[in-house]
Amino acid sequence: MACRHLGRATLAAIVVTGSFLATACDTDEGGPTGAPPDAAVPWVDALVALGDAAASGQDAVVPRPDAEPTPAPADAGNPGPDADAGASTPDADASPPPPPPLQPSATDYCELSAPFFCDFYVRCGRMAVDSVAECLEVFGPACNAAYEPQYVAHAEAGLLRLDGPGLAACEAHLATVDCEAQVFDLDGACAGMWAGLSPAGAPCAPGIGSFVCAAGTACVLDLSFCGTCEPAAATGDPCGPTAGDLRCGPADRCADDRCVPRTPPGGACTEREDCVVAADCVDGTCRTFARAAAGEACDQARRCPYHSTCIGGTCIVNRRQGEACAAGEACDGGRCAEGVCVPFGATDAGCANNGECLSGQCDGGRCTAPVASCFGG
Numbered sequence: 001m002a003c004r005h006l007g008r009a010t011l012a013a014i015v016v017t018g019s020f021l022a023t024a025c026d027t028d029e030g031g032p033t034g035a036p037p038d039a040a041v042p043w044v045d046a047l048v049a050l051g052d053a054a055a056s057g058q059d060a061v062v063p064r065p066d067a068e069p070t071p072a073p074a075d076a077g078n079p080g081p082d083a084d085a086g087a088s089t090p091d092a093d094a095s096p097p098p099p100p101p102l103q104p105s106a107t108d109y110c111e112l113s114a115p116f117f118c119d120f121y122v123r124c125g126r127m128a129v130d131s132v133a134e135c136l137e138v139f140g141p142a143c144n145a146a147y148e149p150q151y152v153a154h155a156e157a158g159l160l161r162l163d164g165p166g167l168a169a170c171e172a173h174l175a176t177v178d179c180e181a182q183v184f185d186l187d188g189a190c191a192g193m194w195a196g197l198s199p200a201g202a203p204c205a206p207g208i209g210s211f212v213c214a215a216g217t218a219c220v221l222d223l224s225f226c227g228t229c230e231p232a233a234a235t236g237d238p239c240g241p242t243a244g245d246l247r248c249g250p251a252d253r254c255a256d257d258r259c260v261p262r263t264p265p266g267g268a269c270t271e272r273e274d275c276v277v278a279a280d281c282v283d284g285t286c287r288t289f290a291r292a293a294a295g296e297a298c299d300q301a302r303r304c305p306y307h308s309t310c311i312g313g314t315c316i317v318n319r320r321q322g323e324a325c326a327a328g329e330a331c332d333g334g335r336c337a338e339g340v341c342v343p344f345g346a347t348d349a350g351c352a353n354n355g356e357c358l359s360g361q362c363d364g365g366r367c368t369a370p371v372a373s374c375f376g377g
Contacts, residue, residue, distance in 0.1 A: 104162045106155035110143035112162075113193070116171040117185065121306065124179035128294035128308040128317050138307050141321045142333030145343040149358060150208050151194070153370040159197055159212040166192035181264035183278050183288050191251065202229045205372035218249055226374035233259045250277060307332060 104112055118135035121127040129135045154160050173189035174182070182188060198204065198212040204219035204227045205212075213219045213229035221227035232249045233239045239246050239254040248259035253273055262276040265288045269275050275286035290302045294315045298304050304315035309330035318332045319325040319341045331341035335356060344358040345351050345367040354360050357367035 103164050104167065106152045106160075106162045107148065109151055109162055110140055110148045112167055113170075114139045114143065116174055120174040120177075120182070124182070125291065125293065125305060127306040128304075128315070138320065138332060144333075145321055146333035146358065149346070150370040154208055154212065157371050157375065159209075159371070159375070160194050161197065163192060163195040166190075166195065178264075178266075180266050180288075183265065183276060187251070187276070196229075198229050200229050200231050203227070203374050203376070204229050205374035207372075208370075209372045209374060218247065220247075224374075226372070235259050235261060 114136055118132045118139055121135055122132050127135050170190035170193050194211045196211055196213045199214055200217045204210055210219040217229040218232035219227045220230045233246045235252050237259055238257055239248050239259045240257050242257045248254050252259040253262050263269050263274050263286045264276050265279050265286050267286050269281035269286045272281050275281055279286045279288040292298045292302045292304055292315050294308045294317050296315055298310035298315045304310045308315045308317050318330045320332050321341050323341050324339055325336035325341050329336055334341050334343040345356050346358055347369045349367045351357050351362035351367050354362050359368045359370045361368040
C-alpha cells in the first residue's frame with residue numbers, strides 16, 4: 001500500500017474531502033491507489049487530505065426532513081350522541097400517517113453510490129475505464145473490500161450514519177457539476193452523504209473519523225493526530241473575533257466577520273485562503289493539481305485517475321481483486337500478496353506493516369480496528 005500524503009495544515013485542521021471516498025492514499029509519485037469512494041468517501045485509500053490551515057474540519061450533513069402529516073378527511077367531524085352505534089368513527093376512517101422516510105444502511109453504501117459516482121467518473125475522466133459498465137465492475141468489489149467496512153465500523157459504533165437525502169443531493173450535484181470544480185468526491189453537496197452523530201467536544205480522527213462531527217461542528221486535529229469536534233459557523237453566519245473566534249466549516253472562509261464560500265478551481269482569487277482546499281491562488285486564479293490519464297506521465301502535481309497508480313512516473317492501471325499480480329503492482333481495494341490481489345487485513349489479522357491493514361495500522365503484528373484509537377477503541 002502506498003504512503004499517505006498529509007496536507008499543509010495537518011497539525012492545525014482536518015480537511016474533509018473525499019476522493020474514492022473518504023480515504024485516499026497516494027504513492028510517492030502522487031497517484032491514488034485502490035478504488036472507489038468511501039473515501040471514500042467512501043473513497044480514496046487511507047487519509048484524504050489534511051490541507052490548508054483555514055480549513056478546519058467536516059461540516060455535518062443535511063438534516064433529515066420530517067414526514068408530512070396526513071390531513072384529516074374533509075368530512076371528519078364529531079358525531080353526535082344519536083349517531084348509529086355501527087357507524088364508522090373519524091378515527092377509523094382516517095388513513096394512518098405515512099412512516100418517516102427510511103434511512104439507508106451503511107452496508108448499502110457501495111451499491112447505492114456506485115451508479116452516480118461512475119456516471120461522474122466517466123464524464124470527468126476520474127477513473128481509468130472506458131465506460132460506466134466497466135466502472136461499475138471495478139467500483140463494487142473494491143469499494144466493498146476497502147471502504148464500506150470502515151464506514152460500517154463507524155456506523156456500528158454510533159458515530160455516523162448514511163443519509164438518504166444526502167445521497168440524493170450528491171447524485172443530483174454530480175450529474176451537472178463542472179468537472180474542475182469538484183476537486184474531491186465529497187466536496188459540495190456530496191458533503192452531506194454521511195451524517196455525523198458526535199456533538200461538540202466529542203473526539204474525532206483523520207480520514208473517515210472526521211465525518212463523525214455533527215451539524216454545526218468541525219473536526220480539528222491536535223499534534224497527536226486525534227481531534228475534537230468544535231463549533232463551526234455556517235455559510236453567512238458571523239465568525240472570527242467578533243463571534244468569539246468561531247471558525248467556519250471547511251468549505252468556507254471567514255471574510256469581513258462572515259463565513260463565505262471558498263472559490264473553486266478556475267475562479268478569481270487574491271490569496272490561497274480564497275480557494276477551496278487543495279487549490280492555490282496562481283496568477284489571480286484558483287488552481288489545483290492536474291489530472292493525468294492511464295499511460296500518461298504523473299507526479300505530485302499531475303495525479304492519476306482511480307483504478308490506476310503512479311509507478312515510475314507513469315499511470316499504470318491497477319489489478320482487480322482476485323487477479324494475479326506481481327511485486328510492485330497496485331491492486332484495487334487491497335494489496336498484492338503471494339501473487340494475488342487480496343483485501344487489506346481486517347481487525348486482528350496478522351500483519352507485518354501498516355500497508356497490509358484495512359485500518360492502516362499494524363500494532364504488535366495485528367491489524368487494529370478501523371475505528372481509530374482516538375475514539376477510545
